Amino acid sequence: MTTQFSVADIELSLSRYPANQVSNLQAWDAADEHLIKHLKEIEQPKANTAVVNDSFGALCTALTSSEADWPIWVETDAKTSQLGTLHNFSANGLSYTNLAWLNSRELPPKCIALVLMKLPKNLNYFVHQLQRLSQSLAPDTPVYIGAKTKAINKTLLETITKHLGPATASLAWKKTRVITCIADGKPRALPKEVSWPVKEFNLTISNLSNVFAANKLDIGARIMLDNLPEGQFDTIVDLGCGNGILGLRAKQCYPNAQVHFVDDSEMAITSAKQNWQANKLDDPEQPQPQGHFHWDDCLTHLGDEVKPDLVLCNPPFHQGEAITDHIAWQMFLDAYHRLRPGGMLQVVGNRHLGYHVKLKRIFKNCTTAAANGKFVILRAIKSPQGADK
Structure with missing residues (x-):
């Protein structure tokens, strides 16, 4: 290089x-x-x-x-x-x-x-x-x-x-x-936010202009939403959250969980926060908010006190104009290091990207939770004896 x-x-x-x-x-x-x-x-x-x-x-x-x-x-x-x-x-x-x-x-x-x-x-x-x-x-x-x-x-x-x-x-x-x-010195009006419903989950979503999937639910997120894992999860990270749809749905499925939204895009984090608030997902009986929002490079600067037992991830395979898988690698490694022993990383991606190979190298295990003609959902569990790599 x-x-x-x-x-x-x-x-x-x-x-x-x-x-x-x-x-x-x-x-x-x-x-x-x-x-x-x-x-x-x-x-x-x-x-x-x-x-x-x-x-x-x-x-x-x-x-x-x-x-x-x-x-x-x-x-x-x-x-x-x-x-x-x-x-x-x-x-x-x-x-x-x-x-x-x-x-x-x-x-x-x-x-x-x-x-x-x-x-x-x-x-x-x-x-x-x-x-x-x-x-x-x-x-x-x-x-x-x-x-x-x-x-x-x-x-x-x-x-x-x-x-x-x-x-x-x-x-x-x-x-x-x-x-x-x-510049001609003539001020133009800024675009109005567009909101759209995800009727099957009773959610309303809006996106700022630099957030993926501007006015519809992308098909990778849709298969993920239909296949969230069963069980009790107390701390959840929506890694690469975009507009936050995975974390919003996770809060519906695991109502007592603390949900952390993380993205490299400031507009994505702002959109996720706005969507959390618009859908009124904080439990009014809880003394503190349950949604937390982090503009960050993967999980690099997430507080040490955050130890998730579930990480949901829909990784990007490009950075600007460049097509690259290094972001997925970093996401998977960061998830491994951050997860509690026994915690789960659930990933959705195009089948051809071969994420199962990476996950097996990092976690020493990987199972397929669901698949269709284009996408696959993979799950990897951090060993109870797992040590940081």
Whole structure:
């Protein structure tokens, strides 16, 4: 895996987060390089800058290495992006006192004079980001968007023009282009939340724009909901919770349980919390809430006091544009370490992903609880004598 970032006389060592993840993916792509190259070519001076969708801090680190006090507002929905950025600043001996953090629901400050942005995979989310920028940016503020050439077309440029200001694309370089948008200063309305019922479980669900399965129950979650394990479970983790549907249903099935929702996406955690509250799942007779919400990289920072006896997991098999199984590996390992002896991990996934192989390596056991033509539900039990690996 390449860790040496070198462009426009900037030399950095960059790694993905966590740095020891089992993958051969690098922490940046050619679109990051193209954006930095473009800034050097136009001799962009230091300015109040919003950096949006910077996967592991390549853009922020490059700006700071050129000007230590370059003022940057970092907008990210991913906890791994935030943690990766901080790691790469430290690895390159840079102070991050010039960084301010925004989640993907917050408006950037009015003082922003420059925006650097990577095109996200989710175009509904991208539109939401453009609309929020339109509410803060002054007329004529430049917005530079890095993307693969194959992702840029007339419709995309029209979308940017509609929601922020006129946009044009540069010539290609390393199969990427830089889109230049000049903000027109006209604020756009933000999208309204969409709610939809899951009638068979008497639940109402809503999603923010960067949460998987925008307005329907995805088929992997559906087979999981129909096959939750029987028994008594006191502490449950919905790992990679998305909108929280698995944890919400778990609370219905195990009404005395404490349910912890964990996701790398801040929008997912916010959606899960909103759905918990909208469905009134806390027991009013309990002195403390039973739903707990954690924006985190898998279970890395979950309190030591949380020892689940059931972990429910619908793992993603991509991170941004990259298809990878390292997130599933980390989820399964974290679940193993966190589970009480005798506790269960229940996983749903596409049959072709071969999760049973990973689970047998970690837990030394794995059984199939249910399956259909596309998905399989697997269960692994932590041995009562299980020791951390």
